[in-house]
Amino acid sequence: DVVLTQTPVSLLISLGGQASISCRSSQSLVHSNGNTYLHWYLQKPGQSPQLLIYQVSNRFSGIPDRFSGSGSGTDFTLKISRVEPEDLGVYYCLQRTHNPPTFGGGTKLELK
Amino acid sequence: QVKLLQSGAALVKPGASVKMSCKASGYTFTDYWVSWVKQSHGKSLEWIGEIYPNSGATNFNEKFKGKATLTVDKSTSTAYMELSRLTSEDSAIYYCTSGWFAYWGQGTLVTVSS
Numbered sequence: 001d002v003v004l005t006q007t008p009v010s011l012l013i014s015l016g017g018q019a020s021i022s023c024r025s026s027q028s029l030v031h032s033n034g035n036t037y038l039h040w041y042l043q044k045p046g047q048s049p050q051l052l053i054y055q056v057s058n059r060f061s062g063i064p065d066r067f068s069g070s071g072s073g074t075d076f077t078l079k080i081s082r083v084e085p086e087d088l089g090v091y092y093c094l095q096r097t098h099n100p101p102t103f104g105g106g107t108k109l110e111l112k
Numbered sequence: 113q114v115k116l117l118q119s120g121a122a123l124v125k126p127g128a129s130v131k132m133s134c135k136a137s138g139y140t141f142t143d144y145w146v147s148w149v150k151q152s153h154g155k156s157l158e159w160i161g162e163i164y165p166n167s168g169a170t171n172f173n174e175k176f177k178g179k180a181t182l183t184v185d186k187s188t189s190t191a192y193m194e195l196s197r198l199t200s201e202d203s204a205i206y207y208c209t210s211g212w213f214a215y216w217g218q219g220t221l222v223t224v225s226s
Binding site for chain 2: 039047048049050051054060092094096099100101102103104105106
């Protein structure tokens with residue numbers, strides 16, 4: 001199975017600051033069709049995961065442009081600028097290029 | 113809007129089975145695979161398997177073969193997952209998700225305890 005390694009495990013950020021989360025894959029996430037199926041989620045306390053970014057860099061409906069995704073191959077990054085209180089929670093990356101789909105271990109974003 | 117409404121929490125005894133539901137609305141149920149995902153307390157997420165409502169075709173994570181059974185009722189746009197021979201390791205929140213993991217249910221908490 002593909003292993004996704006997220007760093008850091010936790011992140012202390014001031015309101016208004018910028019956060020950067022890395023997701024590294026044990027193998028390339030480029031599908032045979034040329035697409036890269038790497039997504040990012042935020043799970044707020046007591047809630048289900050919500051999709052932020054799909055296919056590396058595409059913001060899902062209603063997601064503010066403070067969230068941006070980048071990367072290719074095996075290395076991917078989620079950046080959150082101007083952090084707001086509602087951004088707090090655990091961030092996960094997911095790959096569904098290879099079966100079975102797998103998730104990263106999560107990065108907890110907390111306020112400094 | 114798309115909604116996935118899952119059944120309520122369950123307390124079940126070791127060795128028993130539990131069946132949970134996921135009712136979809138706001139989109140054509142038969143157009144998208146429905147996946148099930150496990151989240152053990154305080155931990156990350158594991159993909160269990162998926163079902164294609166139109167045909168009933170399924171795919172499973174090897175780890176959950178023999179543990180999970182997936183079915184659908186197209187007439188009510190509802191997907192079901194049954195977990196068998198439950199142990200304490202099966203205590204977790206279980207999510208259904210559809211639209212290529214875009215939409216998620218609120219989760220069903222399963223507690224296995226005597």
